[in-house]
Amino acid sequence: EVQLVQSGAEVKKPGESLKISCKGSGYSFTSYWIGWVRQMPGKGLEWMGIIYPDDSDTRYSPSFQGHVTISADKSITTAYLQWSSLKASDTAMYYCARHGSCSGGSCHNWFDPWGQGTLVTVSS
Amino acid sequence: SYELTQPPSVSVSPGQTASITCSADKLGDKYACWYQQKPGQSPVLVIYDDTKRPSGIPERFSGSNSGNTATLTISGTQAMDEADYYCQAWDSSTLYVFGTGTKVTVL
Numbered sequence: 329e330v331q332l333v334q335s336g337a338e339v340k341k342p343g344e345s346l347k348i349s350c351k352g353s354g355y356s357f358t359s360y361w362i363g364w365v366r367q368m369p370g371k372g373l374e375w376m377g378i379i380y381p382d383d384s385d386t387r388y389s390p391s392f393q394g395h396v397t398i399s400a401d402k403s404i405t406t407a408y409l410q411w412s413s414l415k416a417s418d419t420a421m422y423y424c425a426r427h428g429s430c431s432g433g434s435c436h437n438w439f440d441p442w443g444q445g446t447l448v449t450v451s452s
Numbered sequence: 453s454y455e456l457t458q459p460p461s462v463s464v465s466p467g468q469t470a471s472i473t474c475s476a477d478k479l480g481d482k483y484a485c486w487y488q489q490k491p492g493q494s495p496v497l498v499i500y501d502d503t504k505r506p507s508g509i510p511e512r513f514s515g516s517n518s519g520n521t522a523t524l525t526i527s528g529t530q531a532m533d534e535a536d537y538y539c540q541a542w543d544s545s546t547l548y549v550f551g552t553g554t555k556v557t558v559l
Contacts, residue, residue, distance in 0.1 A: 365550075390453075428500070436483075436501065441497075442494040
């Protein structure tokens with residue numbers, strides 16, 4: 329079974345750093361991009377960025393470029409999303425999701441499955 | 453930037469058909485997919501590549517995409533289909549874009 333298991337909920341203060349994780353299992357971790365998606369309280373889904381774990385090729389949404397860092401450690405089949413200085417506006421649920429397959433330069437540009445989500449709360 | 457617009461809400465009676473639209477310039481030239489998100493749960497892919505259903509998704513879910521509009525149709529809607537639905541597409545400049553989301557209420 330393909331699974332993405334995310335790290336647990338976090339409560340942080342503004343200005344603190346944070347790194348959350350997403351561990352993949354049940355498939356070839358290095359063969360699929362992994363994406364990160366934000367959902368603020370009561371709001372919709374926002375694509376943040378995506379990483380190819382085999383070579384750590386990363387793309388960011390312009391809305392999140394410079395605000396977060398996406399990385400991966402293929403030796404432990406885990407992707408990460410990190411902040412160096414959190415703000416109250418970073419309070420949200422964060423999901424990782426496996427991208428559809430790619431071959432011959434063509435990709436299926438959807439996400440399935442999704443992790444269970446990591447709730448990040450930033451409050452003084 | 454590329455934007456996908458959905459109606460905020462759709463209401464449907466049990467057993468009837470619900471149609472959820474997703475609109476953007478020349479959306480029909482791209483592939484659209486749809487996610488279902490129930491309260492407190494992660495999104496689930498219900499339609500990909502405009503019309504295809506992943507394994508395990510009931511046949512009552514179907515999709516289409518033409519012109520400027522993609523549509524998710526739920527035939528014979530059940531109470532368990534009450535959820536938020538999001539369309540998503542890929543654009544060469546914006547990359548991955550999600551729609552604004554539609555809350556489906558089964559009355």
